[in-house]
Amino acid sequence: MKLRDLLRGEAAIDPQAAELAVAGVAVDSRAVKPGDVFFALGGHKTDGARFIEAAVKAGAVAVVTGHPHTASVPVVVADDPRRALALAAAVVYPRQPRTIAAVTGTSGKTSVAAFTRQVWDSLGHNAASLGTIGIVSRHRNVYGSLTTPDPVALHRAIDELAGDGVTHLALEASSHGLDQHRLDGVRITATAFTNLSRDHMDYHPTVEHYLATKLRLFTDLAPEGAPAVIAADHEHSATVIAAARTHKLNVMTVGRQGEGIRLVEAAIDGFGQRMTVEHRGQNWRLRLPLVGEFQIENALVAAGLVISTGGDAAQAFAALEHLEGAKGRLELVGDRFGAPVFVDYAHKPDALVKALEALRPYAKGRLVVVFGAGGDRDAGKRPLMGEIAARHADTVIVTDDNPRSEDPAAIRAAILEAAPGAQNIGDRAEAIRTAVAALAPGDVLLIAGKGHEIGQIVGDKVLPFSDHEAAAAALAEHAT
Ligand SMILES: CC(=O)N[C@H]1[C@@H](OP(=O)(O)OP(=O)(O)OC[C@H]2O[C@@H](n3ccc(=O)[nH]c3=O)[C@H](O)[C@@H]2O)O[C@H](CO)[C@@H](O)[C@@H]1O[C@H](C)C(=O)N[C@@H](C)C(=O)N[C@H](CCC(=O)O)C(=O)O
Ligand SMILES: Nc1ncnc2c1ncn2[C@@H]1O[C@H](COP(=O)(O)OP(=O)(O)OP(=O)(O)O)[C@@H](O)[C@H]1O
Ligand SMILES: N[C@H](CCC[C@H](N)C(=O)O)C(=O)O
Numbered sequence: 319m320k321l322r323d324l325l326r327g328e329a330a331i332d333p334q335a336a337e338l339a340v341a342g343v344a345v346d347s348r349a350v351k352p353g354d355v356f357f358a359l360g361g362h363k364t365d366g367a368r369f370i371e372a373a374v375k376a377g378a379v380a381v382v383t384g385h386p387h388t389a390s391v392p393v394v395v396a397d398d399p400r401r402a403l404a405l406a407a408a409v410v411y412p413r414q415p416r417t418i419a420a421v422t423g424t425s426g427k428t429s430v431a432a433f434t435r436q437v438w439d440s441l442g443h444n445a446a447s448l449g450t451i452g453i454v455s456r457h458r459n460v461y462g463s464l465t466t467p468d469p470v471a472l473h474r475a476i477d478e479l480a481g482d483g484v485t486h487l488a489l490e491a492s493s494h495g496l497d498q499h500r501l502d503g504v505r506i507t508a509t510a511f512t513n514l515s516r517d518h519m520d521y522h523p524t525v526e527h528y529l530a531t532k533l534r535l536f537t538d539l540a541p542e543g544a545p546a547v548i549a550a551d552h553e554h555s556a557t558v559i560a561a562a563r564t565h566k567l568n569v570m571t572v573g574r575q576g577e578g579i580r581l582v583e584a585a586i587d588g589f590g591q592r593m594t595v596e597h598r599g600q601n602w603r604l605r606l607p608l609v610g611e612f613q614i615e616n617a618l619v620a621a622g623l624v625i626s627t628g629g630d631a632a633q634a635f636a637a638l639e640h641l642e643g644a645k646g647r648l649e650l651v652g653d654r655f656g657a658p659v660f661v662d663y664a665h666k667p668d669a670l671v672k673a674l675e676a677l678r679p680y681a682k683g684r685l686v687v688v689f690g691a692g693g694d695r696d697a698g699k700r701p702l703m704g705e706i707a708a709r710h711a712d713t714v715i716v717t718d719d720n721p722r723s724e725d726p727a728a729i730r731a732a733i734l735e736a737a738p739g740a741q742n743i744g745d746r747a748e749a750i751r752t753a754v755a756a757l758a759p760g761d762v763l764l765i766a767g768k769g770h771e772i773g774q775i776v777g778d779k780v781l782p783f784s785d786h787e788a789a790a791a792a793l794a795e796h797a798t
C-alpha cells in the first residue's frame with residue numbers, strides 16, 4: 319500500500335511522498351506500529367500534533383494533519399484530516415458487509431440495532447450489530463465503550479465482521495460520530511432515525527446544531543435511493559423526512575403517523591404489548607414481548623429496516639414476537655415480594671420520562687427510582703432529570719452514575735435541587751440496597767442510567783460495577 323492509495327483526493331501529496339510504502343493508520347501515538355501513517359488531529363482535550371515526535375519514534379513513516387508541521391518524516395496537510403482518516407481507514411480495512419444499516423436519534427439506537435440484527439438473523443442472514451453495547455454477531459460478543467468507535471477501530475471491526483461472513487450489519491451513528499466523521503467511508507445501504515430530544519448540550523452549541531449533525535447521516539453518508547426509515551410521531555420527524563427526500567433517499571415512515579408501517583393500536587399485555595400494525599394495506603396482529611411503549615417505536619424502525627432492505631414482511635413481523643431487549647434496556651432483573659426490579663439505560667431527560675411512564679402501569683404501590691447523572695457530560699440535564707423523577711416517581715433516590723473528573727456530591731446536589739424530598743445516597747450499591755430493602759408488594763423499582771455498563775468511572779479509574787449484580791446482591795440479601 320502506498321501513501322497515495324490512502325489519501326486519494328483528500329490531500330495534495332508531494333510526488334515522492336506519494337510513493338511511500340505504508341502499513342496502516344493510527345490516530346493515537348500510543349497505538350502507532352512501524353510503517354503506520356499517524357493522523358495528528360486537533361482534539362477537544364489536546365492536540366495530536368504534540369505527539370508527532372512520539373509517533374515517529376514508534377515507527378510512523380508519515381504524518382497527516384490539518385496544519386503544517388515539521389517532522390523527520392513526510393507531513394501531509396489535509397483540509398479535513400478527520401474525514402481523510404476515516405477514508406484511509408476504509409482503504410486499510412476494505413471488507414464490508416453488503417447490507418449496512420445505520421441508525422441515529424437521541425434514544426433507541428442500541429435497541430433498534432439489536433432488534434434489526436435479531437430480525438435479520440431469524441430471516442436466515444448472518445447478521446451483526448455494533449454500538450454502545452459493543453459488537454454482537456454469531457461469532458462475537460465484544461463489550462464496547464463508544465457508541466460509534468473511532469474510525470480506525472470502526473473500520474477494523476467492520477472488516478473483521480465481513481471476514482466472519484456477516485452480510486447484514488446494523489450500527490449506531492452517534493452525533494459525536496457523525497460530527498467527527500467517524501463513519502465516513504462506511505458503505506451505508508440503509509438509514510434510520512428514531513427521535514430527537516435534549517442530549518449532549520455540552521458538545522453541541524444548540525439543538526439545531528445537534529439536529530444538523532444527525533442529518534449528516536441522510537444528507538452526506540447515505541447514497542441516493544437508500545432506504546431511510548423514520549419514526550414519524552415526533553416534533554423533528556418532518557425535518558428529517560424532508561432532508562432525506564431532498565437527498566433522494568427512499569423514505570419509509572413508521573409509527574402512529576407512519577405511512578410505511580402504521581401502528582393501528584397497542585395495549586399492555588403483562589410484561590409485553592399487543593399491537594396491530596398495517597403495512598401495504600394488510601393488518602398484522604402481534605405481541606411484542608417487551609415492556610415500554612417506546613419499544614414499539616424501536617421494533618417498528620427495525621422491521622422497517624429489514625423490509626426496506628428486501629426482507630419479507632410476514633417473516634419480519636413474526637420475528638418481532640421473539641425480540642429480546644438489548645441488555646439493560648428496561649430489563650426485568652428480579653423481584654421482591656412480586657415487586658419487579660428493572661435496570662434501564664435512561665441517562666437523559668426524555669429517556670427517564672419514557673422509562674418511568676412505561677413502568678407506571680405496573681405500580682399498584684410506589685414507583686421507586688434510583689438514578690444519578692454522569693460527570694463531564696451536559697450539566698444542564700441534571701435538574702431536568704431531578705424534576706422528572708420527582709414528578710413521575712413516588713420515591714426518588716439520587717446516587718452516583720459515572721462521576722468521571724467531577725465531584726460526585728456536586729452532581730447529586732444539582733439533581734437534588736430539583737427533586738425535593740429525594741434521598742441522597744452516593745454509594746450506588748448502597749442506594750440500590752436501600753431501595754430494594756424498602757420494596758413492598760405492588761411497588762416497582764427502576765434503576766436508571768447505567769444499563770449494560772460493567773464499570774463505574776471515578777476520576778481516571780474504572781471500578782467494577784454492574785447494576786445487574788448490585789440488584790441481584792440486594793435481592794439475595796433481602797430475599798425474605
Ligand atoms: C469529546 C470526544 O468526542 N472525543 C473523541 C475525540 O477525541 P479528541 O480528538 O477530541 O481527543 P483528544 O484527547 O483531545 O486528543 C487529540 C488527539 O491526540 C491524540 N493523542 C492523545 C494523547 C496521546 O498520548 N497521543 C495521541 O496521539 C488523540 O488520539 C487524538 O487524536 O476523538 C477520539 C477518536 O475518535 C475519540 O475517542 C474521543 O472520544 C472520547 C473518548 C469520548 O469520551 N467520547 C464520547 C463523548 C463520545 O464520543 N460519545 C459518543 C456519543 C454517545 C451517545 O450518543 O450517548 C459515542 O459515539 O460514544
Ligand atoms: N424510542 C425511544 N424513545 C424514547 N426513549 C427510548 C427509546 N428507546 C429507548 N429509550 C430509552 O433510552 C434508553 C437508551 O436506549 P438505547 O440504548 O436503545 O438508546 P441509544 O440511542 O442507543 O442511547 P445512547 O445514545 O445512550 O447509547 C433506554 O434505556 C430507554 O430508557
Ligand atoms: N454514551 C453516553 C453514555 C452515558 C452513560 C451514563 N451512564 C453516563 O456516564 O453519563 C455518553 O458517553 O455520554
Ligand SMILES: [Mg+2]
Pocket residue numbers: 427428429449450451465490
Ligand atoms: Mg446506544
